[in-house]
Amino acid sequence: MEWCKIIVVDDEYLLRQGIMHMLDWEKYGFTIVGEATNATQTLELIEKVRPHIILCDIVMPNIDGIELSKIIKKRYPDIEIVILSGYDNFDYVKTAFKYGVADYILKPTLTADQLLDILIPLQKKIGQPVCDVKKEDDAGKQLLKMLEDKIIDEQLISNCFNESEYTIIGYQQCTNDSIDVSLVNDKINETFRDYKYMYIGKSQNIHIYIINHKSEQRLAINDKWNQLTINLENIIITVFLMKIDTINSSSNLLKAYQEIKNLSQYHFYGYENGHISVTLETYKCKDRLQFDTKEFMHIATSDPVSALEYLETYLNKLTFQNGLMGNEIKAIVQNVIYNLFNIIFINEDKYEEVNTKKILFFNNISNAITLKEIIEYFNEIKDYIESLINIGTTSRMMQQILDYINNNYKEQINLQEIAKEFHISYSYLSAYFNNHYKESFNDYLNGVRIQKAKEFLVEPSVQISYVSELVGYSSPNYFTKVFKKLTGYTPTTYRRMYMK
Incomplete structure (x- = not known):
């Protein structure tokens, strides 16, 4: 099948990744052939991969999504464009429709179903084949459809198999390195050629075989499995294989199929020898450990x-x-x-x-x-x-901040401005003062200002109201209140005590 090719264009890395992993794309006849962060990358990528559909953010640096859509539709009129918008303002995005944009999606509320509702009609419009497994008449694909739908068709199973037990083997390409998939298939076919086996297709990028055999042939099947892993040892780095055996009922066949789709998870959690053999009773999953x-x-x-x-x-x-x-x-x-x-x-x-x-x-x-x-x-x-x-990066930074306060105490400075000035988180800076100085930023600033006020107060020629202004207080009354709180005296009393 020729897939309907899509590229994702957005300058936010996490959003691109979210879209790219939102669907089992191949199940619906699509494939992601690239991603880009700006207009230049997008136009270069179009020349290389010739996509059918582009999912494009409306807000990007330099050339935004609307202008990029205009360029694309002029150069490549057959490419369908779906705009991704960060907020619901139709007046803002309707300009894009003038340049032939097919539709637009709100990013904050985007779901897989909403995405498919837009993409599948476009897939049909451009003439790409829609992946409709209902039309498949191949026995393997009928089995795959049955297992995907989680509905057991005993008649279909009996038509395909006649022995009492099943073993499922799945394999997945685990890196971006290209491998000869036909080599793996050939080795599996060669290894199990004396048994009834069937390749039922690929689900979530996992190739799946079902082997049908008698219960007394379990040991022989295990021997064949070991032989297979040895034969594939040279490419085992790029392929991970999994075997589930002792499946003796149709319902367990369905359970085993669901488990084989966890193949990448088994590999992810440390099965680094390239293969694993389990039964349905091997692992009992606990509640997931959430990150706080x-x-x-x-x-x-x-x-x-x-x-x-x-x-x-x-x-x-x-x-x-x-x-x-x-x-x-x-x-x-x-x-x-x-x-x-x-x-x-x-x-x-x-x-x-x-x-x-x-x-x-x-x-x-x-x-x-x-x-x-x-x-x-x-x-x-x-x-x-x-x-x-x-x-000492943090220590040097804090010393720079303290120097900044000492040099600007007479200005109307606050924590938000300082955090912005030094490119640091407001919450981190606030917590730093509380943890290292056992006081808030405002308390620290008041301490600096009152210490400076003491120096000015020893000069009798300087009016107290002017001292208030010199140290950053717009209100003399508030200055007096803070001064008394920190020293125990009013500014006037402090001056008199010093003069004595």
């Missing part, structure tokens, strides 16, 4: 190093039985590291270096195949972030 993002951010605002250790502890607790899906864990790690970089202070001379590190880290996490790889990449970025803090 709110608690992480609470820790991060006061102690980024402890926050990193909090995430590290979470990752090390994950197992197949209680873990989230691989893509969910990737999103957690990427999001918390992104937020952590926004919290800690980074000197201007390190911006380029830090951005390079961040991009490399996000790419590594996106391409990671196993949890072990994610932990290794996390440990690298953890060491790097700790080095930024431990070499």
